[in-house]
Amino acid sequence: MGQEKIRVAVVFGGRSTEHAVSCASAGLILSVIDRDRYEVLPIGIGTDGRWVLVSGDPARLALSSGSVPSVEAVAVPGSSITPVGGSSLQVTSPGSVPRDLGAVDVVLPLLHGAYGEDGTIQGLLEMTGTRYAGAGVLASAAGMDKEYMKLLLVARGLPVGPYVVVRDRDWRSAGERKRVLDEIAELGWPVFVKPARGGSSIGITRVVSPDGLEEAIEAARVHDPKVLVEAAVDGIEVECAVLEGLDGGPPEASVPGQVLVDPGSEFYDFQAKYLASAETMRIPAPVPAAAAAEIRRLACAVFDAISCEGLARVDFYYTTAGQVLVNEINTMPGMTPASGFPMMWAATGLPLPQLVDRIIQTALRKRPGLR
Numbered sequence: 001m002g003q004e005k006i007r008v009a010v011v012f013g014g015r016s017t018e019h020a021v022s023c024a025s026a027g028l029i030l031s032v033i034d035r036d037r038y039e040v041l042p043i044g045i046g047t048d049g050r051w052v053l054v055s056g057d058p059a060r061l062a063l064s065s066g067s068v069p070s071v072e073a074v075a076v077p078g079s080s081i082t083p084v085g086g087s088s089l090q091v092t093s094p095g096s097v098p099r100d101l102g103a104v105d106v107v108l109p110l111l112h113g114a115y116g117e118d119g120t121i122q123g124l125l126e127m128t129g130t131r132y133a134g135a136g137v138l139a140s141a142a143g144m145d146k147e148y149m150k151l152l153l154v155a156r157g158l159p160v161g162p163y164v165v166v167r168d169r170d171w172r173s174a175g176e177r178k179r180v181l182d183e184i185a186e187l188g189w190p191v192f193v194k195p196a197r198g199g200s201s202i203g204i205t206r207v208v209s210p211d212g213l214e215e216a217i218e219a220a221r222v223h224d225p226k227v228l229v230e231a232a233v234d235g236i237e238v239e240c241a242v243l244e245g246l247d248g249g250p251p252e253a254s255v256p257g258q259v260l261v262d263p264g265s266e267f268y269d270f271q272a273k274y275l276a277s278a279e280t281m282r283i284p285a286p287v288p289a290a291a292a293a294e295i296r297r298l299a300c301a302v303f304d305a306i307s308c309e310g311l312a313r314v315d316f317y318y319t320t321a322g323q324v325l326v327n328e329i330n331t332m333p334g335m336t337p338a339s340g341f342p343m344m345w346a347a348t349g350l351p352l353p354q355l356v357d358r359i360i361q362t363a364l365r366k367r368p369g370l371r
């Protein structure tokens with residue numbers, strides 16, 4: 001008799017604008033997870049927020065220019081899942097009495113963006129006493145909101161570029177709007193306008209002069225009533241993957257990689273991130289050894305600044321003047337075949353199956369419930 005398998009619920013999809021990316025992340029993870037060790041329960045969250053059982057066929061979850069994957073497309077028709085107390089999941093198939101799936105040992109919330117990477121599902125799992133991989137409630141929320149992320153980084157003395165926050169209240173009052181627009185003009189041009197709690201570059205515009213500014217703010221406000229405007233940084237984009245340390249040790253950072261933005265894209269937008277055919281990363285990043293060491297050190301410091309757990313990807317700029325600036329932390333980084341996180345760990349000597357194993361094992365060592 002073999003050992004009993006660990007039950008892992010892989011939760012993906014979700015209500016955010018990054019639904020398709022999450023499906024693609026799940027597609028990759030489901031294709032490598034060790035089925036001898038883990039009993040995998042793939043669970044999709046539809047764009048309407050409903051939880052359903054899905055067909056776990058990884059091939060149907062790939063993201064390419066020809067197909068945008070979705071939970072709806074792979075859902076077991078009419079099935080529904082309700083997380084209930086005591087780490088149990090209740091499954092309802094069409095026309096049947098709800099079936100209790102029993103305890104799940106750990107949830108892998110492969111969700112990006114709102115209702116996934118922002119602390120909300122983490123809170124739900126804590127309420128039900130379920131173990132889960134990755135960042136807790138506070139770290140998820142702090143990593144998601146670019147304003148609070150920057151405030152925490154600055155408080156820890158970490159380098160971030162200048163920015164202005166445009167709040168809903170500012171935007172609605174003519175006087176405040178003028179004050180904010182004046183503040184933005186002082187950043188110089190171009191600027192990047194982005195939703196405070198966005199992701200995958202959705203809703204982001206590069207603005208070269210005051211003319212396009214208000215329109216760009218409106219475009220970002222479609223995704224979030226709070227908007228950030230940042231001075232454009234001149235340089236290359238370098239990412240670094242981080243894992244929580246083993247046995248309570250300090251976090252570990254991967255070899256940094258450079259993001260190669262498709263020449264057809266103005267910046268690292270959605271098209272360039274997921275749909276461009278060209279190579280997406282150069283690993284190791286072509287920066288001096290001292291800068292690479294600094295990036296690895298800062299990546300761990302950023303991870304700790306928000307009390308992150310499990311895993312994260314920290315994104316930087318290496319400026320033309322040779323300065324390292326933090327762009328952001330992603331507490332549930334993309335895991336698609338084009339994503340930096342798995343590629344950088346592979347280049348650091350941790351291939352994807354072991355990486356997934358480490359993330360799950362780290363989570364299993366924690367107590368369920370409040371972190």
Ligand SMILES: Nc1ncnc2c1ncn2[C@@H]1O[C@H](COP(=O)(O)OP(=O)(O)O)[C@@H](O)[C@H]1O
Nearest residue numbers: 192198199200201202230231232233267268328
């Ligand atoms: N201040 C900036 N200077 C230069 N490029 C930027 C700046 N802000 C954003 N970008 C470009 O837009 C991309 C997405 O911005 P980011 O803040 O990382 O948002 P997201 O959370 O959507 O990934 C970056 O990877 C970069 O290409």
Ligand SMILES: [Mg+2]
Nearest residue numbers: 200201315328
């Ligand atoms: Mg980013």
